[in-house]
Amino acid sequence: MTDDPILWFLARASGLVSLLALTVAVVLGIAAGARTTFLPRFVTQGLHRAAALTGVVLLLLHVVTVVVDPFVDVRWTDIVIPFRADYQPLWLGLGALAVDTFAIVVVTTLVRHRLGPQWWRWIHRGAYGGFALSMAHGVGAGTDAGEPIVAATTAVAAGVVVASVCLRMWHAAVAGRGRYDARLRRADVKA
């Protein structure tokens, strides 16, 4: 078996680009939820889905190349079961948790019509967790994390997401949805 650096480059590159695509997906998801109008709403949502799909496909490429690459000893099961790898178990474990989270988010989105909007929305918020886990994994396990350009890109991505979340929360507090909250509650049913 030759020491093929191509796989190793592919593994690192796909990991990084996947993270960037997911950053774009998260920001667009926040924009869609905030009902921004700088683009037609179906476009914002469509771009969100496209970025998310890109991120997930690249993530699959990333985990496959990491396992296939003989340079590090990572098994197929280490992709989904965390903290059991021989190589950097903690940081890889976080990556596995990220994969698990995104898998749940993707599957529930595919069957969302069966779940109903409330359940689906709650589970979808897990994507934030998946994103944070991916970031941590990249910083801890990423062999390029020390490179200035990579570190800078990662920092900017994190910053953009945090800023978007803050903006969204501020916007929600200020706008005050004005939703008339006269819903009858269970308490209105006396046994």
Place this chain on the structure above:
Amino acid sequence: MSTRIVVDWTRCDAHGLCAELLPEVVELDDWGYPVLADGGRVADDLRVHALHAVSVCPQLALVLKK
């Protein structure tokens, strides 16, 4: 075969994507909620757009019915 688009009013939250994707059938009222033309009837050549609208609704508030 006549297809109709139906709104679950308890879920609809006036996001308005349906009106963007199916303007021939859906218009928005004074408060952003969908108004369906002709009882929500969807012509065969618009069916694919109606399916897209159903898929895209953030509140899963649309159903396509025979």
Place this chain on the structure above:
Amino acid sequence: MTAQAHPDQRRLLRGISPAQPRLDHVAHLRAHGPIPSAIRAGQTDLLDHAEAVDLRGRGGAAFPLARKAKAVRAADGKALVVGNGSEGEPASRKDATLMLCAPHLVIDGLELAAVAVGAREARLVVGDDLARRSIAEAIAERERAQRPRVKITVVGVADRFVAGESSAVVRASSGQAPVPRFSLIRTAEGGVNGRPTLVSNVETLAQLAVLARAGVAGYRALGTHAEPGTGLMTVHRGAGAEVFEVPLGTPLTALLTRGALAGSVLVGGFHGTWLRPGTASRTVLSRAGLQEVGGTLGAGVIVALPASACPLVEAAPVVRMLAAASAGQCGPCVHGLRAISERVSALAEGVATAEDLRLLDRWATLVSGRGACGHPDGVVRFVSTLLASHPEEVAAHRNGPCGRRLLHLLPLGG
């Protein structure tokens, strides 16, 4: 709260008097007699009788009971019956009165309906506390005498307006929040927990119990040919509400004297129709009769305003209450009714513009039919007929307030 009618025209309220305001089981059997054995044994199909007399729902929608019940019977699954005694309409007292005074007739009807659709279980959703206690006591009384054929559960519910809507009642009967729900499946096929469910107003059930004993010919002895039978009406004509039982086809003038007909009359409650004095005096209390004057009988609520009252001033707080009574689930209802109530209040205060009237017209068509229940449609009917039957008052209010005080003649409920 009195209940009156011509003695031999009383069926639901038979045997009830100031001396005996409530019938216990013994008194009930004395007043009504036993249920014929052929019906009990299931040899005669009670639903065929119901079809023969075109028994309609008394909750407001007037849907044919036989059709609904036969659909439940034919559907797959364990059927159940839900009696609707929530009476969320603030101006209506007939259901509470019926359950308070003649609980055994309601329970008879519930059991008969259950047996007719093949259900072993029934639930009764009740809004009024006293009525609920009356029903619970009646059930306990029967259980002491013998094991019931049908298991009946009583559920209390807040008497909010929309809580009385059919799908809201289905939810309330399972302990869920009593708000209307969206479903592509009819309740008859998939109601409580997806089971075939017959939802029926308590007065309808009581009528069924009367029909079981009277038979088709006997039931047809009162009422009109197209609409046989009697109906309970809640009448507001000054001080408080009274519940009357009248044969269908009775003229409105039988319940309202000439004096009471001097002002405007509201028929059908807060989802109903406003009538001008002239129209009111030739209105007949039946579905056909109300249809003729552009209205609907609804749940049989009649409110007569004196000539001294201004209908716009009296109605404005009611429209505000109706907007607030929304379950809050559907956008067009929440926003539309609030906007409508603001304009109606402006009109009553004499500060409405031509634009306001144009918007009221626009919103009437915009709000109807775009919600999970009929509440916005009913409110639109109330407001549209209010404006249409009082054109002079509307024109006068465009020039300023009318100066008449709010007399609180339209009951807003407790």
